[in-house]
Amino acid sequence: MSLKSFAAKIFAHKVYNDTQKWANNPVATQQKVFEQLLAKAKDTVFGKDHDFNAIYTHTDFTARVPVRDYEDLKPYVERVVKGEADVLWVGKPIYFAKTSGTTSGAKYIPLTKESMPYHIEAARNAILLYVHETGKADFVDGKMIFLQGSPILEEKNGIKFGRLSGIVAHYVPAYLQRNRMPSWETNTIDDWETKVDAIVAETFNEDMSVISGIPSWVQMYFERLQQKGNKKVGDIFKNFSLFIYGGVNYEPYRAKFENLIGRKVDSIELFPASEGFFAYQDKQGEKGMLLLLNSGIFYEFIKSDEFFTENPKRYTIGEVEQGVNYVLIISTNAGLWAYNTGDTVAFTSLQPYRVIVTGRIKHYISAFGEHVIGKEVESALNQAMEGTDVRVNEFTVAPQINPDSGLPYHEWFIEFENEPQDINTFALAIDKAMRKQNLYYDDLIGGNILRTVVVTKVSKNGFQEYMKSIGKLGGQNKLPRLSNDRKIADVLR
Template sequence: MKIKSFLAKPLAAIIHKSIKKGMLSAVDDQEAILKTLLKVGRNTQFGKDVNLAQVHNYQEFKQAVAVKDYEQIKPYIELIKEGKHNILWKGVPAYFAKTSGTTSGTKYIPITKDSIPNHINSARNALLSYMAETGNTRFADGNMIFLSGSPVLERIADIPTGRLSGIVNHHVPRYLRKNQLPSYETNCIEDWETKLNKIVDETINKNMTLISGIPPWMQMYFDEIMRRTGKNISEVFPNFSVLVHGGVNFEPYKAKLFQSIGKKLDSIETYPASEGFFAFQDSQEAEGLLLNTNSGIFFEFVPVSEIHNDNPTRLSLADVKVGENYAIIISSNAGLWGYNIGDTVKFVSTNPYRIVVTGRIKHYISAFGEHVIGEEVEHSLLKAADEENVRITEFTVAPFVSEGEGRSYHEWFIEFENKPGDMQAFAQKVDQNLRKKNVYYDDLISGNILQPLKLTAVKKNAFIDYMKSIGKLGGQNKVPRLSNDRKIANELEKWAE
């Protein structure tokens, strides 16, 4: 056993014990975080605007601070960009995380000195929890891929600004630097295909033990490794034992990733975003991700059916229920207040508080009043694929609105690894699965308002080629599972078989 894996064992035990203790105090920790936020926030411009000095508890907080999206905090962000201090949080942000918005264009999310530990320690805690539970510390001695966006940061109002993963790259602990791949120079490459080839060059002959990234990126990396070597990944990297993933639901990619690896190995799911690191998988046995209840973020939950209401029901952690679909609202020591991050989650446990991510508020189909969400389409497709021994590479769903004769329908664009023998029968299975999951969709089909879904198979690498065509190949970019319009669908028709 080498020094890093040896030293990791006692540290993992200490951190894991602390996490277990935090499971029991989650509600109290949330109350303490809200008090701390209010104490700091009342001296900011935002705090003065909403009179936080007169807020002393959660009920008063809900009255003072409305649920808001980026457009509603943008005026404050603009003040920070002008060089003003004490706007959303004390002083000025340490960084701006630059991210794309569907309606707001480029968004600048503040990361403060106080919020940096949330991003760094949460990733560390996920790995240490895994070590403590499984006893596997050997991977700490090998090479690990922590792929990031470019760590080269621009400055806005003298605030370093870039992609979250590029910012986090500057805070990788020193003891991991020697193990980390790819090199800083390679991470700075903007063109994804050039970058991917350099990553393969730098890693193909290394002792890779941990690989992390979003699943579509990892699959492209694995494909290139296999193309060059003619071997599966476990043959190229025999000591590869841990796969860390996040950013999208793992299930649609899982079968093909493990087929490429050539064996089943442990995986760790994380839930990071520019706005905060919200949850991580703390156990290989338990379902769901442990909510980060003591990391500078105060969570609220709004029933998804009410998220567009002027005055939606807002629940603190103490009042959530298992199985309900909620939109996440956060207030944090990054200076976000009542901020709707756009994700939907469902609690699978409240002792401890564990969640699964069910989709995006804006990524749904309700062109006909069906309210279909990401969790439902993924379940419907993967259940049929599993029964038919079919492997899916990627997919997306869009409405087709009939303007003449004939009924409207959902069109599913699917890239298959291997196709079903009977495409029509497969489509019918997927449709039946979705009808069982979503009563509104079932009513529309049974009422002859919609016809059953139509399935359009696309050529190999169609989704990669589409992302390349819009300049969003690689990094943290991914194709939405669901759309309410035909923008993506019309482009993908170019690659239909």
């Protein structure tokens, strides 16, 4: 055992003990965060506008601070972007994480000196808890790759900005710098396909032990490796033992990954976002990720089926139920207040609080009142593939409201690695799984309002070409699993 792996095990034990303290006292932990946030921000512009001095309880907070998304909060953010201090949080942010906006171009999410350390600590602690649970630490001696955005930052009114993954690249600890790949020069390449080729060339002969990134883009890296070496990724990297991912559900990719690697490897799921690092997988055998309750974020939850009603109830951590779909609302030490992340989650455990990401509140299908969410389509596809050699590279789902003939239907656009022997039988398997999960959908099929699922095959690399066409190839960009219109579907068509 190397000195580095020995030290990792000692540090992992400390992190585990620290985690248990707050995880076993969830309500008190969140109350403390709530009080600290309000006290710190009471003299900011936002704090004065919303009378923070008069807020003592969560009921007071909900009465004074409405739920907002980025567009609603934008007037405050624009003042911060222009260089004004003490607007949403004390002082000025140290960074803006620049992300793709929905209706008005780029979004600028503030990162403060208080919030930034939690982004780094969460990723580190996820790995250390894995070390504590499994006793495996040898991977720290190998090379580690993190597929991410460019670390080159721009500056706006004295505040640096860039992609979150690029900002985080500046915080890689010194003891990992020697092991970390790709090189700075390769990481700064903007064109994703060129960048992946450069990463393949740079890593091919290295002893890679940890690989991290969004599954769809790691898959592209693996495919290029396999083409270059004409063998499995696990044979190229014999000590590759840990895959770290976030952003999307890994399950639809798992069979393809295991085929590309040639064996199973352990994995750790993360739930990071520009707005905050919300959760990470703390147990290999448990479903769900540990919600980070002591990381400068106060959480509220709104039931998804009530979200678009007037004044829906906002639940705190002590009020949530297992198995219910909630929209995730956050207030943070970066100055986001009752902020709608757009993510939907469900609790898999309440002791401790673990969540799975079920989708996006704006990414759903309800063209006929069926209320289909991301978790349901991912689960249906996985069930349809069970016991078969079918492997899927990527997929998305959209409603077909006005077909040329027959009843409307849900159209599944799937890029197969291994196609099913009979596409219609496979479509019926998906449909059966959907009907078991979603009673509204089942009623629509049973009542002859909808016909069963139609699967449309997408040509190889079709989804990559689509993402490239809209300028979102690679990095932290993700393809929506489903949508309530046919904007994506019509392009794929």
